[in-house]
Amino acid sequence: MAAIPRDGAFDSTLRLLADPYRFVSTRCAQHGSDVVETRIMLRRAVCVMGEDAARAFYHPDRFTRRGAIPITALLLLQDRGSAATLDGEAHRHRKRMLMSLMTPDRVQALGDAVAEAWREELGRWEERRREVVLAREVPRVLCRAVCRWAGVPLSGAEEGQRTREFVAMYEGAGAVGPRNWLGLLLRTRTERWARRLITRIRAGELAVPAGSAAHAIAGHRDLDGEPLRPVHAAVELINVLRPTVAVERFVTFAALALHEHAESRERLAAGDEPAYLDSFVQEVRRFYPFFPLVGGRARSAFEWRGHRFAKGTWMLLDLYGTDHDARSWERPDTFQPERFRDRKVGAFDLIPQGGGDHHVNHRCAGEWVTIELMKRAVRLLTTEMRYTVPPQDLRIDMARMPAVPRSRFVISNVERVHQMG
Secondary structure, eight states, X not given: OOOOOBOSSSOOHHHHHXXXXXXXXXXXXXXXXXXXXXXXXXXXXXXXXXXHHHHHHTSTTSXXXXXTSOHHHHHHHTOTTSGGGOOHHHHHHHHXXXXXXXSHHHHHHHHHHHHHHHHHHHHHHHHHTSOEEHHHHHHHHHHHHHHHHHTOOOOHHHHHHHHHHHHHHHHHTTOOSHHHHHHHHHHHHHHHHHXXXXXXXXXXXXXXXXXXXXXHHHHOBOTTSOBOOHHHHHHHHHHHHHHHHXXXXXXXXXXXXXXXXXXXXXXXXXXXXXHHHXXXXXXXXXXXXXXXXXXXEESSOEEETTEEEOTTOEEEEEHHHHHTOTTTSSSTTSOOGGGGSSOOOOTTTSOBTBOSOTTTSSOOTTHHHHHHHHHHHHHHHHHSEEEEOOSOOOOBOTXXXXXXXXXXXXXXXXEEOOOOO
């Protein structure tokens, strides 16, 4: 077996934190290899990138997420007892329940709920006649919409509180220090709230629509035929709501792309090119930084590219680097929606939310939701409202996980465009 190239640093944790989105690709380029060994948090880590690496990483049942993600990130993004922490048939059984919520009709209904909530907020933005920070306003829209869609009652006072909690979770997941601590603190409050909801639904005290996320999760039975423990049902409910609110980051980047690429905005404002809207959204997902990488621990030994990986090997797959790999993407650092015009997206080349099969692998169950909500937001931004973009710092902070424009994208002078007919 060939030796894996090794990074010369004794420990690369600080280097990873300083440049998380380019850490793996930089070292792979230095060694001329898609696989490089390093040390993170004093643990041996094997870093990989590229479409072939993604195919190896998402080979069914090859990796477990347990012990592969820092505990502080795991608690904020998935938590113990979630589908992401299960393996084999237990994972697939739980995933089937989650995927049952992602049918085309249900995704469409969530898109409708987001559009309705956005229009409600649009009136308020218009009345204020002052600056609106998109990355701070969109989470409230998404929280209101997904709770309505999921059958979760939410009072006006609760809406702001739940929004703050969900935002703190995804904002703190990639952080070290106070931002992470705040997310963990607020998550405990969210979990208490979600457990109460599950208990009330099961006791018949709270009626929720049949087929809704709250109904499906409260009634779900695992492989042993037993209902989910309330704590685990609460975790899964949060894992439907929180990622939907986190779509804010993609919406913010879509707004940035509309601002920076006037030709795209003009084509989308015309509203007569559905295929171009699809391409634009996919290019936003490919081009802009979401989360940089994902980890797994090998469940058994395997071979790939002439290298042997022992059971327990900690592997880090570079998501951002794979989405910018010149072997898969021509001029990868250029924003170019047209690249998707005649291209069929594969399971391992475009992986901002993971790769493989949604039903079998640990790929984000809500990826189709992300795409639909981005399309709805782009339509609203280009056809149902006018606004100006004042001078601001739009540089993306690539040392931050998840990355975001420094100004959080500010718009002003918002006006509703009244539709004809």
